[in-house]
Amino acid sequence: MKVRITNGMLMGLVVNMVYAKAIGLTQGIMAREAGSDMWMATILSTLQGMAVMLITVIVMLRLPEKNMVEQAALLLGKWGGKLIAALLFLFFLGAFGTVMITFVYHLMDYFLPEVPVIVFILVGGAVAVYAVYQGLEVIARMALVGSFSIIALNVLVLFGSIYQFDIRELLPVFQNGFVNTIKASRHNDTDWAMATLMTALILPLVRDRLTWKKSAPLAIVYGGLFVLQWPILEAGVLSPEMTGQYIVACMQLARSAEIGQFIHRYEMIMIAFFATSALVQTMMSLMCACMSVSHVLGLKDYRPVILPTTLVLGGFGYWVVLDHGRAMRLLSDYWPPAALAVAFGVPMLVFAAGFLRKKKLAAARKEAEEEKQAQMRKSS
Amino acid sequence: MRDVGELLKERVSTDLADNVCCVEDVLGGNADLIKREFVYHEQRNLTGIVFFVDGLVSPKEIDHSIMRPLTMHTAELERFQHAHLGPQFAEEIKKHVLTNTGILLFDKIDTAINGLLSGDTVLFLEGCGEGFLISTRGWEARSIDEPTTEPVVRGPRDGFTENIRTNTALMRRRIRDANLQIEGLQIGDRTRTDINVAYIKGVVREGLVEEVYKRLQSIRIDGILESGYIEELIEDAPLSPFTTIQSTERPDKVASSLLEGRVAIFVDNTPFVLILPTTFWQFLQASDDFYSRYWAGSFFRLVRFIAFFISLTFPSMYVMLVSFHQEMIPTALALSIAAGRESVPFPALLEAMVMEVAFELMREAGLRMPRPVGQAVSIVGSLVVGQAAVQAGLVSPTMVIVVAITGISSFAIPNYAASFSIRVLRFPLLLASGALGLLGFAAVFSLLVLHALSLRSFGxxxxxxxxxxxxxxxxxxxxxxxxxxxxxxxxxxGADDTRMGPNQMPAPPDEEGEGDESAESRMADEEEAPNAGKGKRKGSRPWRSGKS
Incomplete structure (x- = not known):
């Protein structure tokens, strides 16, 4: 029996897939480009994310039993499908690198500066391997736990830092111009890209396809709202200039927050609640990479490729994280054009292929319907 | 001498000597097997013989319901003076002579042997082609007592015993519903332990009972000595440190579980009954949560949740903070901890491990020793050794407090098996936190959560x-x-998921139309005429009308 997850779980996965990186590293980069408009850039980016998610879901709904790679294989031929799968693998390889930058720098720069990078990669990788081995349903449940952690963290940070908040720091609006703000939003778009391409691979495993169109974009809205609190607080408490000075801006915000005498350091609370989201990002990046590899190799199950894929992803993650300069160059210069090209290009390509090959699509849909009815007859 | 397996397959013969020979060949060498011969029909000179196992039967029952009717009430037997011998004759004896309520006619020797070993009496009468298996079970048993492992402040004091029939009777006393099914089977090639599966038809989910049976019937083992055997042989996650089947000594807990649509497995010779499916949160619930008012119930449950988190994470968090992240501790507290650790020569991880192991040692020793000595061990261990260790500078006072609080918290978890799981899981968490600080703690905690999330209990x-x-x-x-x-x-x-009528929230009588009468005068009126002037309560509850 195929594993199935609920729409609520999908929403949890989308929110977690975005949150950890979006509140810290992304905001730091956006602060450097957009200044006090970083929160505006986050809103614009959320709207763009919603649009791409909607396009992705519309493409998926044409053949809801097949994921994006399977649809591509059907419409573009076997090798076309493999090419798309390889492209998605490369995307998730890069995504894993950015996620590892988030995970490692949060822990290493603020808690364990003497621990070698390889230890972080090994430990994070081990947890991800175990989760991927357990399957999507377990990760999705973890994401639901992570969603509650995110809410708790947001509330705590809000309470801990609201007294230092100065709204004047958010002014003037569009300080560096509207176009520049839109341009800066591309960094947060890369976070949404991970969510939309993950959805493109796992959507057929989500129950109740009638609500896909509603739940997937709604997840982006929720995720956007959870993330949006951070640029507003970071700009209002730390100031945009100060936020831009840090690699992990959210930790600096957490460091400045306090409630009374005995909750005077928020970093650990932050990690306690944020770790789930960061680990879900790691798990899902690895899982999607494994699924892509299994499609490239023509395997029915992704489990045999977990270990080799982890080695490749872990190796890349280690190489990226080892050098802060390299990591930041990847995040701010190379990753956005590459990620956005894949996140927007692949759904559009498959959409266009379906548009041009309507007959094939109709035949596949009919075949899937007949197969479904045969299965229902068999089970009854 | 013939093989026992072959003998068991033998059929009951019309010749009494053959039957006696078969039983004696199988069980003859046993000192507790009692054989009693007698003549039950003087005119036709017909003899009979009873077999039973001493200690497993009630001698009174044998005397009253077998021996007396057959040897003293001979007038009843005279009517069979000209009757044809054979199975029909056995049926007549069963109907007209024997007074026991549980009689089974059998024609196979293995039925006789199984019955004998279960405490029944086997009767062979000359001329009958069948034997009589008569229910005379009656052995010494512990009386119903308060469960020692699950005490409550408010609630019933009775607990299960080692007798399966007493245990199922305790269930019947609580749930007088015709849909309460208690079905039996035997497991264990040699012990042939009685197992009963209880559930409420209509309330239980479709397919659950079948799944339970499927797993029970797949067990191939020589003996079942306790319900723990069954638990280990049918659970979903045999390698997991988490317990996915709940065991309890409390009949009220089993009754409430059955009413929730769960299945209970009773095993003979143990007071521990299994409940399934089980969720983790059930282990943090105590019976008196539901007997105390909901404020108290909720409060104590919250306390138990806190106890669970302390029990699992407190030593690890302490070691992690003291070893790696001192800056996270408020300054005054950090100084106080540092002063206590000044003379301690060990790293915090080693100190915690030693203390945890010592605590487990004391707990185990206190449990296994005879009770008076056990108490002494606990007192000596906790007070003398702890105090001496602190004074000698081997352990810091803060560590003693941490371990003590952790230990007390683990006692607050109502289920021993769950408490044990948490105790065991504390150690990898402690090691990881001591070795890698926050990274180790987060990783192992995440692995535990992932593992728990992947578990299922009967679906x-x-x-x-x-x-x-x-x-x-x-x-x-x-x-x-x-x-x-x-x-x-x-x-x-299952399908019947409603457990009470609508609008059950109680409310005082509606005061409308009663003017400004005082409560006292209304009560006085009600005493005079119980049903007069009674205001409506919320919802319709005819069973609560003044009839009672």
Whole structure:
């Protein structure tokens, strides 16, 4: 029996897939480009994310039993499908690198500066391997736990830092111009890209396809709202200039927050609640990479490729994280054009292929319907 | 001498000597096998023989329901003076002479042997082609007593015993519903232990009972000595440190589980009954959560949740903070801890490990030693050794406090098996935190959560209704909502998921139309005429009308 997850779980996965990186590293980069408009850039980016998610879901709904790679294989031929799968693998390889930058720098720069990078990669990788081995349903449940952690963290940070908040720091609006703000939003778009391409691979495993169109974009809205609190607080408490000075801006915000005498350091609370989201990002990046590899190799199950894929992803993650300069160059210069090209290009390509090959699509849909009815007859 | 297996396959003969020979060949060498010969029909000179195992039977029952009717009430037997011998004759004896309520006619020797070993009496009468298996079970048993492992402040004091029939009777006393099914089977090639599966038809989920039977019937083992054997042989996650089947000594707990749509497995010779499917949160619930008012029930449950987190994470968090992240501790507290650790020569991890192991040692020794000595061990261990260790500078006072609080917290978890799981899981968490600080703690804690999330108990998610999150099921998780709010059974139940009528929230009588009468005068009126002037309560509850 195929594993199935609920729409609520999908929403949890989308929110977690975005949150950890979006509140810290992304905001730091956006602060450097957009200044006090970083929160505006986050809103614009959320709207763009919603649009791409909607396009992705519309493409998926044409053949809801097949994921994006399977649809591509059907419409573009076997090798076309493999090419798309390889492209998605490369995307998730890069995504894993950015996620590892988030995970490692949060822990290493603020808690364990003497621990070698390889230890972080090994430990994070081990947890991800175990989760991927357990399957999507377990990760999705973890994401639901992570969603509650995110809410708790947001509330705590809000309470801990609201007294230092100065709204004047958010002014003037569009300080560096509207176009520049839109341009800066591309960094947060890369976070949404991970969510939309993950959805493109796992959507057929989500129950109740009638609500896909509603739940997937709604997840982006929720995720956007959870993330949006951070640029507003970071700009209002730390100031945009100060936020831009840090690699992990959210930790600096957490460091400045306090409630009374005995909750005077928020970093650990932050990690306690944020770790789930960061680990879900790691798990899902690895899982999607494994699924892509299994499609490239023509395997029915992704489990045999977990270990080799982890080695490749872990190796890349280690190489990226080892050098802060390299990591930041990847995040701010190379990753956005590459990620956005894949996140927007692949759904559009498959959409266009379906548009041009309507007959094939109709035949596949009919075949899937007949197969479904045969299965229902068999089970009854 | 013939093989026992072959003998067991033999059929009962019309020749009494053959039957006696068969039974004696199988069980003859046993000192507790009693054989009693007698003549039951003087005119026709017909003899009979009873076999029973001493200690397993009630001698009074044998005397009253077998020996007396057959040897003293001979007038009854005279009517069979000209009757044809054979199976029909056996049927007549069963109907007209024997007074026992449980009699089975059998024609195979293995039925006789199984019955004998279960405490029944085997009767062979000359001329009958069948034997009589007569229920005379009656052995010494412990009386019903308060469960020692699950005491409650408010609630019933009776607990299960080692006798399966007493245990099922305790269930019948609580649930007088014709749909309560208690079905039996035997497991264990040599012990042939009686197992009873109890559930309420209509309330239990479709397919659950079949799944339980499927797993029980697949067991191939020589003996079942306790319900723990069954638990290990049918659970979903045999390698997991988490217990996915609940065991309890409390009949009220089993009754409430059956009413929730779960299945109970009773095993003979043990007071521990298994409940399934089980979620993790059940282990943090105590019976008196539901007997105390919901404020108290919710409060104590919250305390237990806190105790669970302390028990699992407190030593690890202490070691992690002291060893790696001192800056996270408030300054005054950090200085106080540092002063206590000044003379301690060991790293915090080693100190914690030694203290935890010592605590487990004391607990185990206190449990295994005879009770008076056990108490002495606990006192000597906790007071003398602890105090001496602190004074000698081997352990810091803070560590003693941490370990003591952790130990006390683990005692607050109502189920011993769950408490044990948490105790065991504390050690990898401690090691990881001591070795890698926050990274190790986060990684091992995440692995534990992932593992728990992957578990199922007979199709139900182990962490439900928290994960997957079911909003409608939250009324009996961290908080215990009022009983009048819990009108639906948990999702584990089958089709009949409604457990009470609508609008059960109690309310005082409606004062409308009663003017400014004082409460006292109204009560006086009601005493005179109980049904007169009674205001309406919320909802329709005919069973609560003044009739009672």
């Amino acid at each position: 139900q998610s182990y962490l439900s209704p928290a994960a997957p999150f079911q909003p409608s099921e939250q009324q009996d998780l961290v908080l215990r909502m009022p009983i009048w709010m819990m009108n639906r059974r948990p999702a584990v139940a």
